[in-house]
Amino acid sequence: MRSLDPSRRRFLTLAASTASLTALGLPATAAAARPGATDRDPDFGPNVFVYDPSTPTAEIQATLDRLFSSQFRNEMGGERYAVLFKPGRYEVDARLGYYTTVAGLGRHPDDVEIHGAVRVVGQPDPNSPAGISALTNFWRSAENLSISPTDWSNQWAVSQAAPMRRVHVKGILWLEPGNGGYSSGGFIADSKVDGITINGSQQQWLTRDSELGGDWTNGVWNQVFSGVLGAPAQGFPDPPYTTLPTSPVTREKPYLFVDAAGRWRVAVPGLRRDTAGTTWAGGAGTVRSLPLSDFYLARPTDSAKRINQELSRPGRHLLLTPGVYHLDRALRVKHPDTVVLGLGMPSLAPTTGDAALRVEDVPGVRIAGVLVDAGPVESAVLVEVGRAHGRRIPAGNPTSLHDVFFRIGGPWVGRARTSLVVNSDHTIVDNIWAWRGDHGNGIGWDANTAATGVVVNGDDVTAYGLFVEHYQRYQTVWNGERGRTIFYQSELPYDPPSQAAWSGPTGRGWASYRVADHVRQHEAWGLGVYSYFNQGVDIRCDRAIEVPRRAGVRLHDMITVFLDGSGGIERTVNDVGTPVVGSYGTSPVVSYP
Numbered sequence: 001m002r003s004l005d006p007s008r009r010r011f012l013t014l015a016a017s018t019a020s021l022t023a024l025g026l027p028a029t030a031a032a033a034r035p036g037a038t039d040r041d042p043d044f045g046p047n048v049f050v051y052d053p054s055t056p057t058a059e060i061q062a063t064l065d066r067l068f069s070s071q072f073r074n075e076m077g078g079e080r081y082a083v084l085f086k087p088g089r090y091e092v093d094a095r096l097g098y099y100t101t102v103a104g105l106g107r108h109p110d111d112v113e114i115h116g117a118v119r120v121v122g123q124p125d126p127n128s129p130a131g132i133s134a135l136t137n138f139w140r141s142a143e144n145l146s147i148s149p150t151d152w153s154n155q156w157a158v159s160q161a162a163p164m165r166r167v168h169v170k171g172i173l174w175l176e177p178g179n180g181g182y183s184s185g186g187f188i189a190d191s192k193v194d195g196i197t198i199n200g201s202q203q204q205w206l207t208r209d210s211e212l213g214g215d216w217t218n219g220v221w222n223q224v225f226s227g228v229l230g231a232p233a234q235g236f237p238d239p240p241y242t243t244l245p246t247s248p249v250t251r252e253k254p255y256l257f258v259d260a261a262g263r264w265r266v267a268v269p270g271l272r273r274d275t276a277g278t279t280w281a282g283g284a285g286t287v288r289s290l291p292l293s294d295f296y297l298a299r300p301t302d303s304a305k306r307i308n309q310e311l312s313r314p315g316r317h318l319l320l321t322p323g324v325y326h327l328d329r330a331l332r333v334k335h336p337d338t339v340v341l342g343l344g345m346p347s348l349a350p351t352t353g354d355a356a357l358r359v360e361d362v363p364g365v366r367i368a369g370v371l372v373d374a375g376p377v378e379s380a381v382l383v384e385v386g387r388a389h390g391r392r393i394p395a396g397n398p399t400s401l402h403d404v405f406f407r408i409g410g411p412w413v414g415r416a417r418t419s420l421v422v423n424s425d426h427t428i429v430d431n432i433w434a435w436r437g438d439h440g441n442g443i444g445w446d447a448n449t450a451a452t453g454v455v456v457n458g459d460d461v462t463a464y465g466l467f468v469e470h471y472q473r474y475q476t477v478w479n480g481e482r483g484r485t486i487f488y489q490s491e492l493p494y495d496p497p498s499q500a501a502w503s504g505p506t507g508r509g510w511a512s513y514r515v516a517d518h519v520r521q522h523e524a525w526g527l528g529v530y531s532y533f534n535q536g537v538d539i540r541c542d543r544a545i546e547v548p549r550r551a552g553v554r555l556h557d558m559i560t561v562f563l564d565g566s567g568g569i570e571r572t573v574n575d576v577g578t579p580v581v582g583s584y585g586t587s588p589v590v591s592y593p
Contacts, residue, residue, distance in 0.1 A: 038293040039263045045299055047081050047322040047344060050105075053088030064094045071097025073123075075136060076411045076440045080322030082344035085145065086258055087111040094118045096140045099322075099345050101369075104145030105258045107267075107287075108280055109168045109192075112145040119155045120162065122177025133182035134159055138433075139345055139371065141403065142167055144255050153198065159184040160467045160489075161405040161433040165253055166280070167191045172214075176200030187431045187465050190252050190278050199223065204528050206431075206465045206487040207231070209247050211277050216241075221559050221586065224487040224526035226464065227276040236557040237588035242526040246274045248484060249462055251428055253368045253402035254341050257289070264292040266317070268339060268366065271396065290339065295319040300346070304329045311338065320346040320370065330355040336362040337397075342369035347411075353377035359399060361390030361424065368402040374414030378449070382406055382416050386424030391458050398426035408471075409437035409448025419471075422456045425480075429454075429463035436470040438494050445472075445495050456480050468512070470494060473504065475512040478522060485524040488513060492541055494534045494565070502539060508570075509541030521552035529572075531580070532563040539567035540581070543574055547592070555592040561585070 044050075051060050067081050072095075080099045087106040093116045094102050104112030120140065125133035134157040146168035147154050153172035156164060162185065172195035176183050183201050189208045196214035199205060204222040212230035216223075219240045225231035227247035235241040252269040259265055267289045269279060279285065296310035300323030307325075310316050314335050322344030328351055333340065340357070348356040348370055356372045356379075359365050365385075372382045383406075385399055393399060406419040419434040434453035437443050452475065453468035459481045468475040469491040476490070490512040496502035504510040512529040515522050529544035544560045547553050555573060560580050562568045568581030577587040 038295075038297070039265075039291050042264055042292055042297060044082070044297065044343065045321045045323075047079070049081070049083045050086070051084070051090070052086040053090065057091050060090065061092050064092060067100055068095040068097050071100055074098050075138070078324045078347075078411070080324070080344040080346055082322055084256070085112045085114070089113045089115055091115050096120050096142070098139050101141045101143065101344050102145070103143040103256065105256060106144065107257050107259070108283070109144055109166050110146045113148060114145055115148045116150050117154050118142045118145070118147050120158050121155060122157050122181050125182065128182045130177070130179040130181035132177045132179065134177045135182050135184050138162060139405065141165070141345070141369075144257070146170060153195075157181075157183055158186050160186070160435070161403075163187045163189065163403050163431055164191055165189050166255065166278075169193045169195070171195045172198065174198045174200070175202050175205070189431070190280070192278055192281075204487075204489045206526075208464050208486075209250055209275055209277065209279070211281065221561055222487070222489065222526055222528035222557075226486045229277045236526075236590060237559065240559070242557040244486065244525060246276050247464070247486070249273050249428065250275055250464075251366075251398075251400045251430070252279055253430070254339055254366055256343070265289040266292060266295065266319075266339060266341060271398070290317065292319075295339070295341075297321060298325070299323070300325050304331060308332055311335075317341070319343060322346055324349055324373075326351050327354070327356060328352050330358045333357070333359045333365055334362065337364035338362075339366045340368070340370070341366075345369065345371055347371040347373050349373040350375045350379055350382070351377065353379050355379055355381050355384055357383045359385045359424070361386050361393070363393045363397040363399065365399040366402070367400070367404055370404055372404065372406045372419070373411055374406075374408045374416040374448075374450070376413050376415065378415035378417065380416075381418045381421045383420050385420075385422045385427055386458065388423055388457070391423050391425045393424045393426050393458075395426045395460065398428055399424050400428040400430060401432065402430045404432055406432075406434040406453070407437060408435070408450040409442040410435075410440035413442030413447055415449045417450065418452045418455055419450065420454045422454070422458050422461055425458045426460045427458055429461065429466065431465040432463070433467040434469070434471075436472070436493065438470050445497055445501070452477055456483055459483075462486075472502070473510045474514045477514050477516065478519065479516045481519060482521045483515075483519075484522075486526065488524065488527040490528070491530045491532065492569075494532055496533060496537070496539050497535055498537055499539055506546065507542040509539065511541070511543050511546040513545045515547040515553060517548050519548060519553065520550065522547065523554045525556045527555065527558045528561065529559075529569065530561040530563050531565070531567065531569050533565045533567045535566070537566055541569045543571040544569050545573040547573065549574065549593055551593075553593075557588075557590060558592070559586055559588045
């Protein structure tokens with residue numbers, strides 16, 4: 001494990017640049033798909049680029065380079081892009097900036113081969129000894145393709161909200177920005193890496209239902225492997241590996257593809273239990289899919305009323321094309337088995353204090369690939385799954401959320417009491433980053449106010465990859481029975497102005513992960529909670545994790561870390577663990593009770 005300077009954190013506030021397609025100099029033929037029948041020639045709008053192997057390589061590369069130039073530093077901007085490749089081979093170097101998705105359109109990841117790279121590079125960071133970091137490399141993704149690196153490796157130097165899904169890396173995968181530069185990721189699912197994976201400086205990482213053909217090197221505090229063939233052996237805390245041989249219940253994210261007849265469809269993978277490895281090993285298999293004509297292709301200019309009219313139609317699904325959707329009311333999912341799929345990381349931004357999205361008490365809903373940005377009028381909740389006292393969803397057809405990311409502040413002043421509330425039983429939460437902004441626009445203790453990131457009321461809810469940071473009370477509250485969390489990463493708020501302003505019902509500060517006193521059964525693996533109080537005031541958190549002490553509540557592989565600043569965390573879970581206060585330190589706990 002590398003020795004890392006504890007003073008690293010996300011100090012760098014990047015200036016948001018704006019760039020229209022015209023300013024980018026993109027040719028009209030590349031800027032939009034031709035209008036036509038939805039299943040044959042869909043019109044996704046001007047920010048989606050669709051290529052096939054007959055497209056000149058120079059044209060594709062020019063588009064990728066222009067997008068990267070525009071988006072490399074556009075951390076809080078409103079531009080969103082997706083670059084889609086039909087089956088075939090492409091000789092390109094795809095560097096991804098903010099709000100950029102690169103995805104293949106095959107049934108199988110190997111149907112699209114990128115001979116070159118699909119990569120994320122580090123950013124200049126004067127606070128890093130290496131002069132470079134990936135601490136703010138958020139909000140981008142790679143999906144459903146293969147990469148044959150022409151350099152010595154494919155670099156994917158990211159932190160939160162930058163998933164790699166259904167990707168086959170035919171070589172080495174490199175997850176740090178280089179030379180020990182700081183990085184704070186990350187998430188891989190349903191993917192295969194043929195060579196070694198250089199994890200390097202990544203503080204934490206979740207790899208789920210994947211295959212590693214070579215070694216996984218290095219690690220800092222919290223590396224979790226769930227259902228990963230070739231995963232390193234259990235070793236927490238040294239090395240910091242938590243390894244589960246199988247994942248208890250999963251459903252992969254929906255994805256676009258083009259079938260052999262040239263028709264566009266959306267794959268909706270089914271529920272799986274006790275799994276290991278990819279869904280596509282040994283061939284594409286049979287995956288249920290829907291014709292794109294069943295989807296309403298929304299544009300950012302659509303009103304919430306218009307989108308809800310479409311969602312009210314039985315059998316109608318929603319595809320959100322890239323952009324920012326300013327909503328005067330919540331989008332409402334009322335019918336079972338509805339798919340809401342974001343393309344190019346669109347943002348849902350409530351403007352009146354309503355939620356962004358509400359799901360009724362219906363089974364089988366899939367919400368995937370969206371950002372949710374709180375508005376200036378406080379919302380009680382941003383996304384609500386199921387009604388408050390409904391919850392009864394069958395285990396065989398749950399709701400699932402994939403790559404759903406929340407922001408309170410950052411692009412603008414935002415306020416919300418709770419980001420995500422899960423009321424429905426058996427819900428699967430698959431890669432969530434709930435973030436009360438610590439940098440950007442509208443940042444301050446009394447500005448971007450938010451009490452709690454995630455509240456789980458439903459029973460039998462399973463969460464893979466909970467990233468929840470900087471909220472002003474509990475980060476996560478679990479009220480439902482038989483809940484499971486596989487990987488948790490959390491930073492406490494940076495900015496409490498005083499201990500009096502940040503003290504909860506059980507003492508100094510608020511625990512990050514709280515399981516309610518009445519809960520009889522709960523289990524969690526790989527939990528990391530970090531402190532960096534940056535106001536120059538001695539702030540203490542009495543315990544990072546609070547759970548009822550009973551046999552049915554079991555926690556595995558927890559760690560607290562003092563990053564920098566003042567004060568710190570006194571105990572890791574309840575009364576167990578050593579203080580990490582005043583200077584860099586860690587407090588691992590292997591099991592509780």
